[in-house]
Amino acid sequence: MDQIIVQILNGLDKGSAYALIALGLTLIFGTLGVVNFAHGALFMMGAFCSVVLSRILSSSYKVVDESQTDFLGNPLQVDVFYVQDWFGDAAGATIMDWAVPLAILFSIPVMIFIGFAMERGLIKHFYKRPHADQILVTFGLAIVLGEVIKYYFGANPIQSPAPEALSGRVDFGQWLGYGPNTIIYPMWRLVYFFFSAAIIAGVFAFLQFTTFGMVVRAGMADRETVGLLGIDIDKRFTFMFGLAAAVAGMAGVMYAPIVSPTYTMGMDWLVLSFVVVVVGGMGSLPGAVLAGFMLGIIESFASMPAVVDLLPGINQIIIYLVAIVILLTRPRGLMGRKGVMED
Amino acid sequence: MSKSNFTRRGVLKTSALGAGALALPQYLRADGHAGFTNAPGDSEVVLGFNVPQTGPYADEGADELRAYELAVEHLNGGGDGGMLNTFSSKVLDGTGILGREVKYVTGDTQTKSDAARASARSMIEKDGAIMITGGSSSGVAVAVQALCQEAGVIFMAGLTHSNDTTGKDRKANGFRHFFNSYMTGAALAPVLAANYGTDRKAYHLTADYNWGYTTEEAIRASTEAVGWETVNTVKTPLTQTDFSSYIAPVLNSGADVLVLNHYGGNMVNSLTNAVQFGLKEAQANGQNFEIVVPLYSRLMARGAGENVKGIFGSTNWHWSLQDEGSQAFVRSFGTKYGFPPSQAAHTTYVQTLLYADAVTRAGSFAPCAVAEALEDYEFDGLGNGKTLYRGDDHQCFKDVLVVKGKENPTSEFDLLEVVEVTPVDQVMYSPDHPQMGGADASLGECNNGA
Numbered sequence: 001m002d003q004i005i006v007q008i009l010n011g012l013d014k015g016s017a018y019a020l021i022a023l024g025l026t027l028i029f030g031t032l033g034v035v036n037f038a039h040g041a042l043f044m045m046g047a048f049c050s051v052v053l054s055r056i057l058s059s060s061y062k063v064v065d066e067s068q069t070d071f072l073g074n075p076l077q078v079d080v081f082y083v084q085d086w087f088g089d090a091a092g093a094t095i096m097d098w099a100v101p102l103a104i105l106f107s108i109p110v111m112i113f114i115g116f117a118m119e120r121g122l123i124k125h126f127y128k129r130p131h132a133d134q135i136l137v138t139f140g141l142a143i144v145l146g147e148v149i150k151y152y153f154g155a156n157p158i159q160s161p162a163p164e165a166l167s168g169r170v171d172f173g174q175w176l177g178y179g180p181n182t183i184i185y186p187m188w189r190l191v192y193f194f195f196s197a198a199i200i201a202g203v204f205a206f207l208q209f210t211t212f213g214m215v216v217r218a219g220m221a222d223r224e225t226v227g228l229l230g231i232d233i234d235k236r237f238t239f240m241f242g243l244a245a246a247v248a249g250m251a252g253v254m255y256a257p258i259v260s261p262t263y264t265m266g267m268d269w270l271v272l273s274f275v276v277v278v279v280g281g282m283g284s285l286p287g288a289v290l291a292g293f294m295l296g297i298i299e300s301f302a303s304m305p306a307v308v309d310l311l312p313g314i315n316q317i318i319i320y321l322v323a324i325v326i327l328l329t330r331p332r333g334l335m336g337r338k339g340v341m342e343d
Numbered sequence: 344m345s346k347s348n349f350t351r352r353g354v355l356k357t358s359a360l361g362a363g364a365l366a367l368p369q370y371l372r373a374d375g376h377a378g379f380t381n382a383p384g385d386s387e388v389v390l391g392f393n394v395p396q397t398g399p400y401a402d403e404g405a406d407e408l409r410a411y412e413l414a415v416e417h418l419n420g421g422g423d424g425g426m427l428n429t430f431s432s433k434v435l436d437g438t439g440i441l442g443r444e445v446k447y448v449t450g451d452t453q454t455k456s457d458a459a460r461a462s463a464r465s466m467i468e469k470d471g472a473i474m475i476t477g478g479s480s481s482g483v484a485v486a487v488q489a490l491c492q493e494a495g496v497i498f499m500a501g502l503t504h505s506n507d508t509t510g511k512d513r514k515a516n517g518f519r520h521f522f523n524s525y526m527t528g529a530a531l532a533p534v535l536a537a538n539y540g541t542d543r544k545a546y547h548l549t550a551d552y553n554w555g556y557t558t559e560e561a562i563r564a565s566t567e568a569v570g571w572e573t574v575n576t577v578k579t580p581l582t583q584t585d586f587s588s589y590i591a592p593v594l595n596s597g598a599d600v601l602v603l604n605h606y607g608g609n610m611v612n613s614l615t616n617a618v619q620f621g622l623k624e625a626q627a628n629g630q631n632f633e634i635v636v637p638l639y640s641r642l643m644a645r646g647a648g649e650n651v652k653g654i655f656g657s658t659n660w661h662w663s664l665q666d667e668g669s670q671a672f673v674r675s676f677g678t679k680y681g682f683p684p685s686q687a688a689h690t691t692y693v694q695t696l697l698y699a700d701a702v703t704r705a706g707s708f709a710p711c712a713v714a715e716a717l718e719d720y721e722f723d724g725l726g727n728g729k730t731l732y733r734g735d736d737h738q739c740f741k742d743v744l745v746v747k748g749k750e751n752p753t754s755e756f757d758l759l760e761v762v763e764v765t766p767v768d769q770v771m772y773s774p775d776h777p778q779m780g781g782a783d784a785s786l787g788e789c790n791n792g793a
Contacts (some may be wrong), residue, residue, distance in 0.1 A: 002595065003591070006592075010587045013587065016584060068753065070754065071673060071677055071756060072674060150401065155400065156611075156643065157611040159649075169619075169620070188619065257619075258585060259615075260612060260647075264608075268584055284396055299588070303589060304588070305577045305596075308577065315580065315588075
């Protein structure tokens with residue numbers, strides 16, 4: 001039973017990332033009608049926001065330490081961090097330690113800007129083009145963004161640790177009445193789950209309870225009529241692209257301590273996230289979230305050694321198998337709307 | 344009325360023949376009279392450096408390329424000479440190879456077998472490369488080695504650790520300086536037993552490809568030989584990034600050691616996940632839980648950050664070695680590039696010198712003459728102590744380094760400390776060892792090509 005609980009936790013954690021990426025994809029598809037294959041790259045760029053901020057906060061100058069030598073036998077040049085110079089050793093160390101959470105604040109304007117630039121600079125020219133063209137151009141864009149990141153940061157994963165205070169483990173089993181050390185779970189993964197839940201709730205609340213959100217929802221249902229009412233729906237949809245980019249970026253920032261950022265991580269998530277969107281139902285925001293968590297949990301169970309022993313390779317195909325079964329029984333996905341992608 | 348010998352049909356025939364000749368691969372026409380593929384002219388010789396310039400191992404590839412450029416510089420008499428000054432063989436004098444200036448072309452393996460074969464083929468057929476070297480993956484090494492065998496050029500393998508490269512897939516034209524999975528197991532197991540005891544239960548997570556299988560087999564065999572029990576072995580997809588589903592069951596599996604048969608990004612993420620799940624601080628079977636990473640790379644260790652502290656593994660070479668050869672190489676490389684070389688850089692630099700040395704001793708670029716010069720050749724001064732290029736399987740035998748993640752690193756390069764230099768005798772095995780393809784494994788016939 002304890003293993004089942006751990007795999008549910010793992011699934012919720014993985015599902016959180018799926019849900020956040022799929023939510024952004026669905027927002028873009030629902031508003032602009034664009035199939036954005038560069039969305040995984042936005043997740044990756046979010047993760048690299050944490051790397052960039054970490055490097056900014058760790059900016060340093062060199063001081064020669066005559067008592068030590070470097071690998072060539074020359075006096076060692078020791079890094080002195082500016083933040084420690086400015087705020088003192090302890091405060092400076094704390095600021096550097098909290099780089100990942102601080103990167104959330106950093107990533108929001110950066111990712112909104114990237115989203116705007118992508119939409120205005122490239123994607124808007126493909127609104128009236130077939131979905132195949134949109135997929136090709138956004139897929140190409142994803143490759144370009146990946147290569148740009150590799151050029152500046154290299155190909156190897158870059159460690160981006162969670163703050164010390166959130167790096168520990170939680171004895172989850174004791175909360176559920178098990179003995180000590182039965183179900184140990186990393187604290188940061190729980191933080192990630194609650195963070196994702198808060199972002200998802202925030203996006204839904206924004207769309208549901210604000211005038212802006214109401215107009216966007218109306219535009220998603222009938223763009224032409226909203227336009228006839230004198231509302232510049234294009235501007236609002238562009239904002240939604242920026243919002244979707246920011247959601248993907250924040251998902252990436254918070255995921256950086258779980259999987260070290262590398263330029264390939266966007267592609268790693270992209271295909272699975274599209275499966276999530278299709279299973280949830282094209283254009284359905286609740287469907288994307290539901291499918292994200294569901295497929296995350298199923299994938300975690302399929303990766304259990306006992307299951308893999310029984311059905312070798314099942315861990316690599318389970319999501320696609322589930323997608324096939326769901327699409328055969330519910331062709332529009334779990335919560336798909338009639339008329340979306342059916343023309 | 345003039346009468347011309349040119350007829351329309353004749354011109355067409357001649358053109359067709361000429362075009363056909365031009366279209367022939369260079370190794371089938373140029374200097375075919377020399378009796379071997381891509382025989383060089385009198386002034387220069389071209390080497391082909393086939394490294395991952397894109398893809399997940401691009402950083403290793405970049406370091407390999409730096410080392411190759413340094414080796415070429417030293418062979419042509421530039422720089423401070425590096426390991427030419429410490430190499431036990433003294434036939435290389437800085438005038439290129441057999442008096443020809445060394446030139447090079449590069450290819451991008453992309454860490455994909457097909458792409459690596461295509462780039463190697465291009466360098467052989469279009470650029471006239473007489474030797475191919477490089478790579479940062481066993482799958483690539485095995486694929487390119489087979490191609491070089493067919494084309495009749497020498498292949499000097501780069502970073503490839505799978506047993507198969509000089510085991511069941513060994514080839515007469517292929518040579519490996521890097522150590523292998525068997526050697527890792529043989530060197531690591533006694534150190535693990537000395538530090539963690541002989542009453543241990545191991546759980547293996549293994550990357551689901553050739554290198555993972557041979558490493559798991561080697562570590563299992565060697566740790567079981569010192570008394571450890573293998574509780575479970577689980578294959579993980581090569582594309583896996585989040586290993587939580589695989590790590591979570593480990594603590595309650597009855598195991599007290601986790602062996603991560605992972606390399607590259609897999610290693611960085613699986614080790615990070617294992618540390619996040621508290622395995623480093625956990626207790627099992629009344630003992631501290633331990634993690635082992637059989638193959639370390641400094642470039643990868645940097646990606647894993649603090650998580651590598653205190654974790655045992657093995658490596659082919661490390662820049663902190665104090666022997667004359669290593670120091671000379673670190674000095675040359677560090678002065679030129681500003682940071683110490685990786686093990687990938689070391690093995691590729693050494694392979695280039697060994698090839699040049701073998702050609703010079705053989706007095707010929709003919710692959711079979713070079714192979715003969717390399718077979719059963721003993722040398723020293725290249726950073727790993729006395730080394731033998733065994734003729735039976737074209738594998739180098741030398742001391743193996745057992746390393747541990749350093750507790751208090753002084754710089755971003757100072758991540759591993761050498762805890763033991765395992766003598767070569769301890770990692771020696773017979774050429775027909777079951778892990779190396781058994782009695783069926785054979786080099787085949789050397790191929791001179793055209």
